[in-house]
Amino acid sequence: MRTFFGILITLLIIVGVALYVVTLPEPQPTSPPPPLSAEVLEKLPSDREGQVLIYGAYGFTGAGISRLAADYGITPVLAGRNEAKLKPLADALGYDYIVLSLENNHDNLVNVLKHFEIVLHIAGPYTFTAKPMLDAVVEAGTHYVDLTGENHVIQDELDRDQEFKNANIMVMPAVGYDVVPTDCLNVYVAEKIENPTNLMVVLNGNYTAAEGAEASRGTMKSGLEMLGRPLLMRENGEMVEVSSLKVIQREENGQTQTLVQIPWADMMTSYISTGIPNIEVFQIQQGEFPGWILRLAQSDFGRRILGWLIDKYLPEGPPPGAQEKRQTRIVSTVTNDAGDSASAAMITPEAYLLTFHSTLIVAKRVIDGHWEPGFQTVGKVYGPELALEVPGVSRSDL
Numbered sequence: 001m002r003t004f005f006g007i008l009i010t011l012l013i014i015v016g017v018a019l020y021v022v023t024l025p026e027p028q029p030t031s032p033p034p035p036l037s038a039e040v041l042e043k044l045p046s047d048r049e050g051q052v053l054i055y056g057a058y059g060f061t062g063a064g065i066s067r068l069a070a071d072y073g074i075t076p077v078l079a080g081r082n083e084a085k086l087k088p089l090a091d092a093l094g095y096d097y098i099v100l101s102l103e104n105n106h107d108n109l110v111n112v113l114k115h116f117e118i119v120l121h122i123a124g125p126y127t128f129t130a131k132p133m134l135d136a137v138v139e140a141g142t143h144y145v146d147l148t149g150e151n152h153v154i155q156d157e158l159d160r161d162q163e164f165k166n167a168n169i170m171v172m173p174a175v176g177y178d179v180v181p182t183d184c185l186n187v188y189v190a191e192k193i194e195n196p197t198n199l200m201v202v203l204n205g206n207y208t209a210a211e212g213a214e215a216s217r218g219t220m221k222s223g224l225e226m227l228g229r230p231l232l233m234r235e236n237g238e239m240v241e242v243s244s245l246k247v248i249q250r251e252e253n254g255q256t257q258t259l260v261q262i263p264w265a266d267m268m269t270s271y272i273s274t275g276i277p278n279i280e281v282f283q284i285q286q287g288e289f290p291g292w293i294l295r296l297a298q299s300d301f302g303r304r305i306l307g308w309l310i311d312k313y314l315p316e317g318p319p320p321g322a323q324e325k326r327q328t329r330i331v332s333t334v335t336n337d338a339g340d341s342a343s344a345a346m347i348t349p350e351a352y353l354l355t356f357h358s359t360l361i362v363a364k365r366v367i368d369g370h371w372e373p374g375f376q377t378v379g380k381v382y383g384p385e386l387a388l389e390v391p392g393v394s395r396s397d398l
């Protein structure tokens, strides 16, 4: 994915910057939209029990979740800020929809959310979208799940734990590929030894495919928001700033592999789920990450350019067929001061396909009454077996 991303953006950067400077307006502060009419609100469910709102429904991932919702017995109302994108999807699936922006729109958000038991918040980067939705769910008393992998957003959510408890709602981040399979696997291995002190997770997102596992535009733009922030890793129970990512060489099946440390959300969520104070996540390297992207991503202006290029030139997500062909493999290993260790592996379907299922599995649990108030993690509330409910997921001890 990184190689593809790098080559494509290298080719397009010069023309892209020129076009950007010429055509892209500065973001303007938005004035509050008018209040939603009584007629619009009356069309929403009158009894919130069991009612699900999917916000960001027409994005790559939101659309995948919306298409699969009926398989889980869920009839959602679809939401997003752009009617031209929202209506065709809602019409095709036969669901109601509501056009709703996030910025400067608190009262309308609350008035809509009051009609729903849970919102699946699928609009990102969450750096920009999480706060207005969280402010609204607190007031509306609506449960909330999202797909953020942005650790600073998860920290912000954790910091609001008491507020969520007072509102008697559950706020659960990262119910997608990042982190449902890893968090569940981590809880599983953590239970195998006494007082685990170290957790190491290795992701192979490209287990069965020859070429890179492409990400959606939203995932790439969310990644940019992390690149522009201090690099934090979980050490001795704290998130501490490090200067660089660890790189490890290892032999597997007679081949040398390079593992690169990544700021995966497990460092936030599995710390809550397992209490393990040292957590490292690595992925098998699939190409060099271009240094100039890293440098450009350090400024707001640079991230705006990169984000614009992603929207303009990259495909919306992995190519057709990827979801059927690709699998990922995750290995989690725990160790303790006594020298004990335990490892287990998980095979999963392609990351986005898994995300569609895992989000709906969690949503179904919530509307069936299985939730806990406050900031929560998947592995803590639902335990290690939840990931195995996703079709195509298997787990083995190593």
Ligand SMILES: NC(=O)c1ccc[n+]([C@@H]2O[C@H](COP(=O)([O-])OP(=O)(O)OC[C@H]3O[C@@H](n4cnc5c(N)ncnc54)[C@H](OP(=O)(O)O)[C@@H]3O)[C@@H](O)[C@H]2O)c1
Binding pocket: 056, 057, 058, 059, 060, 061, 062, 080, 081, 082, 085, 101, 102, 103, 122, 123, 124, 125, 126, 128, 129, 147, 148, 149, 174, 175, 176, 177, 178, 179, 216, 217, 218, 219, 220, 222, 223, 316, 352, 355
């Ligand atoms: N945890 C995981 O494993 C996992 C898996 C998949 C996705 N994700 C995350 O989920 C998010 C969405 O991913 P995606 O693949 O669906 O990306 P996408 O195809 O780019 O869609 C992004 C969606 O968010 C909406 N959006 C963005 N900014 C918004 C704002 N300020 N106000 C309202 N709506 C806004 C977009 O609406 P417009 O088109 O109107 O801008 C669109 O509906 C990303 O943050 C991604 O990282 C995480």
